[in-house]
Amino acid sequence: MGSVVTVVPAKTSPKPDPHENSSVVFVSPIFRASTTKQQIRELFAGLKVLRLRTYRNNYAYVYLDSPVAAQKVVKEKNGVEFRGKQLRVALSTRSLAKERARAERAKLLMDAHSFNKKQAHKK
Secondary structure (H helix, E strand, O other): OOOOOOOOOOOOOOOOOOOOOOOEEEEEOOOOOOOOHHHHHHHOOOOOEEEEEEEOOOEEEEEEOOHHHHHHHHHHHOOOEEOOEEOEEEEOOOOHHHHHHHHHHHHHHHHHHHHHHHHHHHO
């Protein structure tokens, strides 16, 4: 006959919440075609906005100066009406450091592409 196998669940520690220390909030819907960045900044008046990124798919990321400010914004602005729509405001896993690294990688790729085009034209 076969052997008896005993299965014991692995011990796991709780995973840290990636949103816990975030100073970036996701905001939707933000209609880029009819909303200016100034209007969005006014929505966050009284807070230090380090960066504001809007996207065509009607959302934005607002980079604030601290996780405390971000948590305050989520509590105060989630569900608030903005330009006739109810906002969804949530903590994001994005960070200003990641955003800068992404921009630097994009710049390096563009520089390499430009260099390659110049080399191709020399031939």
